[in-house]
Amino acid sequence: MEGHFLQYLYLGVVVLGAIIFAWIISKDAKKFTGSQNSLSKIHNSIIYALAYVNENMLDNGRFIYIRNLKDKYNINKKAYNTTNHARMLYSLYLCERELNIQGLAERRRDSARYFVQEYVKPIGFGRYAAISHPEEENIKCEKAKLSSTAMALVAFSDLRPENIIPDEVFEGMGQFLLFMQMKNGQFYNFYDIENGGIGNESFNLNYSGDAPLGLLYLYEFNPKKKWLDAAKKGLLFLANMRKNRKEVQFDYNSMLATEKLFKTPDNGLTEEEKSLLKLHLIKMVEQVIPKQIVNKDEQYYGALIDDIKPLNIACIIEGLVATYSCVDDEILKMRIMKSINTGIKFLRLSQIQRGPLKGGFPNSADWKEIGVPKTASIVKMDTVQHALAACIRFQTMFKDD
Numbered sequence: 436m437e438g439h440f441l442q443y444l445y446l447g448v449v450v451l452g453a454i455i456f457a458w459i460i461s462k463d464a465k466k467f468t469g470s471q472n473s474l475s476k477i478h479n480s481i482i483y484a485l486a487y488v489n490e491n492m493l494d495n496g497r498f499i500y501i502r503n504l505k506d507k508y509n510i511n512k513k514a515y516n517t518t519n520h521a522r523m524l525y526s527l528y529l530c531e532r533e534l535n536i537q538g539l540a541e542r543r544r545d546s547a548r549y550f551v552q553e554y555v556k557p558i559g560f561g562r563y564a565a566i567s568h569p570e571e572e573n574i575k576c577e578k579a580k581l582s583s584t585a586m587a588l589v590a591f592s593d594l595r596p597e598n599i600i601p602d603e604v605f606e607g608m609g610q611f612l613l614f615m616q617m618k619n620g621q622f623y624n625f626y627d628i629e630n631g632g633i634g635n636e637s638f639n640l641n642y643s644g645d646a647p648l649g650l651l652y653l654y655e656f657n658p659k660k661k662w663l664d665a666a667k668k669g670l671l672f673l674a675n676m677r678k679n680r681k682e683v684q685f686d687y688n689s690m691l692a693t694e695k696l697f698k699t700p701d702n703g704l705t706e707e708e709k710s711l712l713k714l715h716l717i718k719m720v721e722q723v724i725p726k727q728i729v730n731k732d733e734q735y736y737g738a739l740i741d742d743i744k745p746l747n748i749a750c751i752i753e754g755l756v757a758t759y760s761c762v763d764d765e766i767l768k769m770r771i772m773k774s775i776n777t778g779i780k781f782l783r784l785s786q787i788q789r790g791p792l793k794g795g796f797p798n799s800a801d802w803k804e805i806g807v808p809k810t811a812s813i814v815k816m817d818t819v820q821h822a823l824a825a826c827i828r829f830q831t832m833f834k835d836d
Contacts, residue, residue, distance in 0.1 A: 487793065488794075502814040514572075514573075515568075517567055519816060527540075531543075547591055554566050563608045577628045609653045643672075644691065654699070723739065723774075739751075743799060749821035749824070753825050758771060797812055
């Protein structure tokens with residue numbers, strides 16, 4: 436009996452020691468990655484990216500969506516994406532709110548006005564949505580997009596007092612998101628305005644976290660329970676759908692939305708629901724961290740073994756930062772922190788350092804190599820946006836340290 440007791444005591448001491456060790460190395464990892472030298476370099480990357488955005492925003496607030504590091508290759512100058520326009524406004528909002536960088540504050544407001552005038556339209560029954568133009572997005576007819584509408588709610592949430600979007604339009608955009616939600620919590624991606632319906636092909640099970648994110652931002656200043664309930668239902672649908680899958684897509688928007696939900700006061704989540712949502716986050720994290728290139732001698736250190744696109748790495752970093760504040764396991768938090776830090780280094784080294792496109796990010800880090808696809812040298816505004824958001828979110832982790 437005494438032998439069993441000593442065995443249990445020993446195991447307890449070992450477990451406690453492991454927890455303490457994990458806590459220490461987690462703190463050390465954060466202290467290391469948050470060094471002044473490291474944060475200074477990231478701050479410079481943010482400033483360079485903002486300069487690129489400033490240079491590629493027209494006077495009316497529209498962005499030059501695509502540039503090319505190799506000018507001899509033609510690009511479609513009409514191509515545009517309303518979702519990515521709204522996401523860029525969100526990144527500029529983060530600069531102001533989180534880092535107090537006000538350099539583009541007035542230009543962000545001009546760009547928001549342009550977005551509202553050009554793309555936010557009534558679609559009947561008191562609903563408003565962000566509309567995609569056929570010639571810009573290579574579609575057959577105008578469509579009301581879930582993602583664009585949701586991200587507009589996020590990006591414009593702090594501009595409500597300026598009446599860029601009237602309250603009834605905010606309400607109508609929320610109603611559109613509710614209209615796009617199925618009974619099981621899943622969201623359709625778009626509404627076909629011309630034909631007045633939603634086709635079965637218009638939903639995507641891999642990326643559906645943007646609507647809950649938009650609803651949660653709306654709930655902050657319009658605290659109606661229906662917004663919160665719809666957001667919870669959407670996130671729980673995703674977590675339930677993916678819990679038994681061996682592999683899942685990395686849905687960074689659902690990670691951002693889960694973080695937002697956890698931070699929402701009186702969110703009404705049960706302990707079982709919290710556990711389910713955390714497991715969903717962990718499953719996505721475990722899909723990417725083992726794939727990261729961690730050998731410093733490798734050319735694309737910080738990227739993934741099967742993905743060296745700055746856009747995708749930036750999205751992963753956004754999701755990892757959101758997850759870091761939601762999980763409890765200190766060893767996992769340490770792994771997440773190290774993965775974020777390594778990914779940030781990849782982004783910094785991928786950023787264009789000189790020339791007319793300084794501050795931008797190429798479509799692929801190997802764009803200088805011989806024989807790569809012509810698209811590797813394209814600089815898209817959405818890549819800049821996600822890299823900017825990733826760097827801001829990373830710096831924000833150390834604001835209170």
